[in-house]
Amino acid sequence: MSTLVGRDKTALLVIDVQNDVAAGAYNLPSVLTNINIAIEKARAACVPIVWVQHNDDEMPVDTDGWQIVSELKPAAGEPIVRKTFKSSFEATNLEELLAGLNVSHLVITGMQTNNCIRHTTHSALERGYDVTLVNDAHSTTGYEWGGHEVTAKEVVDEANDNFGGYELPGRGSRTVAAVSLSF
Numbered sequence: 001m002s003t004l005v006g007r008d009k010t011a012l013l014v015i016d017v018q019n020d021v022a023a024g025a026y027n028l029p030s031v032l033t034n035i036n037i038a039i040e041k042a043r044a045a046c047v048p049i050v051w052v053q054h055n056d057d058e059m060p061v062d063t064d065g066w067q068i069v070s071e072l073k074p075a076a077g078e079p080i081v082r083k084t085f086k087s088s089f090e091a092t093n094l095e096e097l098l099a100g101l102n103v104s105h106l107v108i109t110g111m112q113t114n115n116c117i118r119h120t121t122h123s124a125l126e127r128g129y130d131v132t133l134v135n136d137a138h139s140t141t142g143y144e145w146g147g148h149e150v151t152a153k154e155v156v157d158e159a160n161d162n163f164g165g166y167e168l169p170g171r172g173s174r175t176v177a178a179v180s181l182s183f
Contacts, residue, residue: 002104003128003170010183011103012042015052015088015110015120017072020065022111025139026152032071034137034178035109043075045183048101051080052088054116086119089127098129105130107181109137114155125168135160135175 014035022028042049051074055061061082074080083092098106106124108131110117117138124131138159142152164175 001171002130004104007099007102007104009048009102010105010107011048011050011098011101012038012107013050013052013088013109013120014039014072015108016054016116017069017109017111018053018059018065019067019069020059021054022069022139024141025111026141026156027139031137031139032069034134035072037178038107038109038134038137038181039072041178041181041183042107047107047183048103049074049078050094050097051078052092052094052110052116052120053080053082054084055082056084086115087123088116088120089123095127104128105132107132107134107183109134111139113138113140113152113159114143115140118159121163121173125166125171125173128171130171131163131173132181133160133163133173133175134178134181135164137178 055066059065079097081092081094088094106129108121121131121133140152140155143150160175163173166173
């Protein structure tokens with residue numbers, strides 16, 4: 001259903017599952033297990049996996065906090081996109097990489113549901129991709145806003161609720177649990 005003409009492949013994105021980003025994330029052990037399930041399924045189906053790593057002044061490249069968590073391992077040849085903005089598309093080579101792989105459908109996992117996951121999923125839809133958010137393979141931390149606490153569970157639940165079945169002309173989104181994911 002994507003609007004990207006001549007592209008019919010799927011890719012798995014693993015976004016910002018880095019030491020400093022994942023620290024204190026809601027339900028982290030389960031989320032990492034589910035990301036690994038998605039990775040194993042993608043590799044078994046020969047679906048490309050693209051890793052995304054954020055860096056900024058608080059998390060510079062090559063520091064311990066910038067490293068991908070030890071529970072996840074990029075395989076040789078799996079591309080890693082470095083970014084400095086919340087959207088994995090902004091000021092990166094992600095679009096060119098996906099075009100070269102003929103990708104029109106993204107399966108998304110990773111960290112900071114309310115930041116990089118949200119901005120990347122919406123950017124993907126706006127660029128014409130179909131998107132599947134693996135609903136038990138993303139997480140975040142809680143925060144305070146407007147004088148009240150927002151729990152990480154609320155953020156994850158809200159993203160799953162709002163992203164399931166969201167459509168734009170010619171493309172759409174869905175959510176699925178890692179165990180039900182198929183490529």
